[in-house]
Amino acid sequence: MEAKVTSLNVTVVDKAKDTEVAFDAKSDQPVLLSIRSVVGSPIPVGCKGGGCGVCKVRVLEGNFSAKRMSKAHISEQDLEENVVLACRIIPETDLKVEILAETPEEDKS
Amino acid sequence: MKKGVMRPGHVQIRVLDLDEAVKHYADLMGLIEMDRDDQGRVYLKGWTEVDKFSVVLREADEAGMDFMAFKVADEATLDSLAQDLRDYGLELTELPAGDLKDCGRRIQFTAPTGHHFELFATKEQTGKWGVSNRNPEAWPRDAKGMKATRFDHCLLYGDDIDGVLDIFTNVLGFQLVEQVVEPDGNKIAIFMACSMKEHDIAFIRQPMKDKFHHASFFLESWEDVLKAGDLLSMTDTPIDIGPTRHGLTHGTTIYFFDPSGNRCEVFSGGDYTYPDHPVITWDAEQLGKAIFYHDRELNERFLTVVT
Ligand code: FES
Numbered sequence: 001m002e003a004k005v006t007s008l009n010v011t012v013v014d015k016a017k018d019t020e021v022a023f024d025a026k027s028d029q030p031v032l033l034s035i036r037s038v039v040g041s042p043i044p045v046g047c048k049g050g051g052c053g054v055c056k057v058r059v060l061e062g063n064f065s066a067k068r069m070s071k072a073h074i075s076e077q078d079l080e081e082n083v084v085l086a087c088r089i090i091p092e093t094d095l096k097v098e099i100l101a102e103t104p105e106e107d108k109s
Numbered sequence: 110m111k112k113g114v115m116r117p118g119h120v121q122i123r124v125l126d127l128d129e130a131v132k133h134y135a136d137l138m139g140l141i142e143m144d145r146d147d148q149g150r151v152y153l154k155g156w157t158e159v160d161k162f163s164v165v166l167r168e169a170d171e172a173g174m175d176f177m178a179f180k181v182a183d184e185a186t187l188d189s190l191a192q193d194l195r196d197y198g199l200e201l202t203e204l205p206a207g208d209l210k211d212c213g214r215r216i217q218f219t220a221p222t223g224h225h226f227e228l229f230a231t232k233e234q235t236g237k238w239g240v241s242n243r244n245p246e247a248w249p250r251d252a253k254g255m256k257a258t259r260f261d262h263c264l265l266y267g268d269d270i271d272g273v274l275d276i277f278t279n280v281l282g283f284q285l286v287e288q289v290v291e292p293d294g295n296k297i298a299i300f301m302a303c304s305m306k307e308h309d310i311a312f313i314r315q316p317m318k319d320k321f322h323h324a325s326f327f328l329e330s331w332e333d334v335l336k337a338g339d340l341l342s343m344t345d346t347p348i349d350i351g352p353t354r355h356g357l358t359h360g361t362t363i364y365f366f367d368p369s370g371n372r373c374e375v376f377s378g379g380d381y382t383y384p385d386h387p388v389i390t391w392d393a394e395q396l397g398k399a400i401f402y403h404d405r406e407l408n409e410r411f412l413t414v415v416t
């Protein structure tokens with residue numbers, strides 16, 4: 001059965017910049033891939049494959065499913081706290097996420 | 110001075126999803142799937158390579174590089190280089206023949222940047238893929254995608270690149286071909302070769318250990334690099350930058366990401382080096398031009414996105 005692709009609303013909270021930006025995300029692909037332009041993207045864009053950690057966010061509201069994420073960047077505990085990589089979570093409802101961009105020093109590997 | 114290290118032999122890359130990765134490296138890049146082992150690892154190579162494999166994909170819960178290996182002239186050279194590494198003060202791990210399928214024993218060490226390197230002398234030679242050793246045709250007609258011809262080099266990020274330079278040049282006989290230096294002489298990038306190429310391995314200094322920037326594969330022409338870019342767009346594969354030219358090595362290039370976020374490069378051309386060539390030096394203030402010759406500035410991802 002083909003699930004119908006819907007358009008969902010993703011709100012990005014950036015505490016450092018004190019901004020809240022929203023964009024439309026498709027329900028059949030990871031959130032980050034719905035952002036077509038890297039320039040001015042509300043979420044930092046890196047490898048788009050769950051490997052580099054630059055798109056790290058905390059999901060504050062909403063449901064999602066997740067593809068595998070590098071444990072060098074997302075620990076078990078992160079997962080429990082809804083800390084994920086925006087390029088690996090597929091939205092099931094509207095989402096509200098907070099940016100947690102990682103600096104190289106925080107790398108867990 | 111050459112010490113019998115011949116060429117990059119293989120790289121083992123960690124991927125988050127094996128099937129997606131095989132599609133990327135085989136169907137899109139055109140590497141040939143040669144074998145699989147009982148650990149589930151997949152062995153691939155570029156069609157011009159005579160050894161059985163040069164890329165090993167291992168499914169894991171993080172992306173990045175497990176190790177990169179160099180092939181040395183013969184088993185006696187392997188023994189003498191192992192002794193030299195030991196005398197230098199490095200701890201070696203010896204992996205038995207067959208640990209990687211159809212590969213002889215390997216000597217592994219950890220570089221001061223945290224990366225794992227290995228040397229080996231023996232690997233099954235299946236010959237170039239799709240062409241014979243006798244009256245060979247120009248190319249195999251059924252190679253796929255980008256038709257990557259060979260695994261060429263890796264670029265790695267780490268802290269102690271001076272330590273790495275000392276081991277690679279003084280113990281393993283590599284030549285420093287190009288470098289990027291700060292005004293005080295501090296090296297921030299080193300490109301080294303064990304061959305006539307402009308680099309077989311390169312490092313950029315960053316405050317991190319054991320990070321993988323990219324594995325690179327050789328194409329025949331600038332037009333092939335352009336067509337690789339076309340294929341990336343056709344398959345909606347994330348492109349990092351390019352097609353463009355590097356200042357360092359002057360190769361024409363495109364960077365993109367595999368489905369686990371590991372960066373890949375395909376490139377063509379580039380300078381060559383002989384043992385009497387002086388080191389090419391780039392000033393750190395020209396780093397942008399050294400990396401991306403046309404943009405003359407780094408994109409944000411170049412220094413921050415690694416696995
Ligand atoms: S962009 Fe690299 S992990 Fe999401």
Ligand SMILES: [Fe+2]
Nearest residue numbers: 264323325374
């Ligand atoms: Fe490269």
